[in-house]
Amino acid sequence: MSTPQSAQVVVVTGASGGIGRATARAFAARGAKVALLARGEAGLAGAAADVERLGGQALAVPTDMADPDQVERAASQAEAAFGPIDVWVNVAFTSVFAPFSEITAAEYKRVTEVSYLGYVYGTMAALARMRPRDAGTIVQVGSALAYRGIPLQTAYCGSKHAIQGFNEALRCELLHERSGIRTTMVQMPAVDTPQFDWVLSRLPEPAQPVPPIYEPELAARAVLYAADHPGRREYWVGGSTLGTLVANAVAPGLLDRYLARTGFSAQQDDRLQDRDHPTNLWKPADGRGGHDYTARGSFQDRSTTRSPQLWASQHHGLLAAVAGAGLLAGGAALLRARRVR
Template sequence: MSRTVVVTGASGGIGRATAVAFARRGDRVALLARGVTGLEAAAADVRAAGGIPLVVPVDMADAEAVEAAAERVEAELGPIDVWCNVAFSSVFAPFADLTAAEYRRVTEVTYLGFVHGTMAALSRMRPRDAGVVVQTGSALGRRGIPLQSAYCGAKHAVKGFTEAVHTELRAAGSNVAITRVDLPGVNTPQFDWLRNKTGRKPQPVAPIYAPELMADCLVHASEHPRRRAWWVGVPTVYTVLGAEVWPQFMDWYLARTGVDGQLTDEPASDDAATAGNLDAPADGPAGRDYGAEGRFADQQWSWDAQIWASRHHGLLAAAAAGAVGGLAALRRRR
């Protein structure tokens, strides 16, 4: 059965791949982002995949504009069944090199954009007592790393407010669900369009995952929303566990490897320190369509055993129980 789905940050990267993944289900997909060039290209991808697109240019940092976007979506596509928050922006830089204005803007888009989207979604879902909000979280929302303090802070905030909303919905006995999907490093165009003050071109922390695989995880979470959070990929698991079990080791390790591990040897362009998509969309009114994938396609993973295992707990438990039972039977025969 097709659904009405909203995807924010749908013009490129994980948002773009997620919009297409929902379209493959035959869903009606509202595409929210600032960049018109990317949005129009995303709409073409959604049509090709079998979905019905609606392009809605909006800055997620503007609460009134997000509310108006939600009104338009319901007027043109019908009641919103799924709202998937993906949109973000950031700056690659040591904390000492960031300005207060840059920090504020990252927070407004990457954190408050999720708040605004969640508000718009829940104000419609709660009276109907139906619907799902999917938050795109990050391993960096569980453990901060160098060069990304603004992004890490915003993703930590997303985790906190999502947990609070989750418990409020449960306390009210609501059938509306909210879930968070914590992702690892992904091959998206962000490493070409984010503002960068390091002097070198950035890269994802390895291993690098395909955005299409992450999109599949977000769609899966929308179909199984009662799980409060999903850890996606082996790196996310060891990042979360390391931060919880031995944070001092993580401090030491990231101090030694966290900077160079995020930077290539290639120098950044001269305008990278002031450009990026922080204040304006990277594609511009008639610029480049970045698509879903970045420049690391030859390194990306399209499968991970942890992702499969996280979806098949029951099967694994049954297999383990069967193995234990088989061993016990063998011992009795001896």
């Protein structure tokens, strides 16, 4: 059993911006104690201020998720300050927008270490503390790209696919152990986060999320719901996620050809962008004395906080019951009609 929500202890990685920042705010709004892990000190300071302003307690811990020793120390600091960790949310990532042939081996390694192994190290640190109590929840923030790779994001897609396989295997082990610890994954659509302002890009035009675009607050609500209902193996956010995963399951070869035609142009736009803006692959773009990017990116005029599909994903049992009742009612009506004849 987790502690009461007013005293819930939560660790959020990648908490300085984007979905991580929005998730930290959402937990803070219900009084949680939130440990914020990220590299960017300016972003962490902003996130801590957000948490305190919304009624939570904040602990900012500068952490490079690619370093398992730093992750372990951060987890120890969180429990020393707040007590046992109830929920651990893995969000932190980095990426390179470029064709595969234009990404160096060192860059590929860095993306993988942060975006995949960072989840592994975070999960290790969480489990080491949750196992003695046989309680706790781990939420892996994933993507539709955990199932469906797209061009120009080979390193990111590879990491998300790896997280998917890792989390499924871990979940099986926990079920085998009859563990009280739960792990679940939230598959996200394109979200308006600062990644498109600070990612390392070698594209001819500025990078953009593939529409439709959703705001990080919607993603954060999905993470909170998953943390509260971790019995489900995963949740899908956004109609585009549903459509992508269904299309990939039904006609993956056709989707390959479609993305080959559209995937390059769909991930670039013509907005103005400083070509010398800081990138966060090797150093945080929101480091000490730098800019606090907050949760949202540059696409608020094209994004939404609504997703009927998210509600459906969270209430599939109710929808199945309603559909079943409808089928029964329809069958009964058909039988009555036949008897009248």
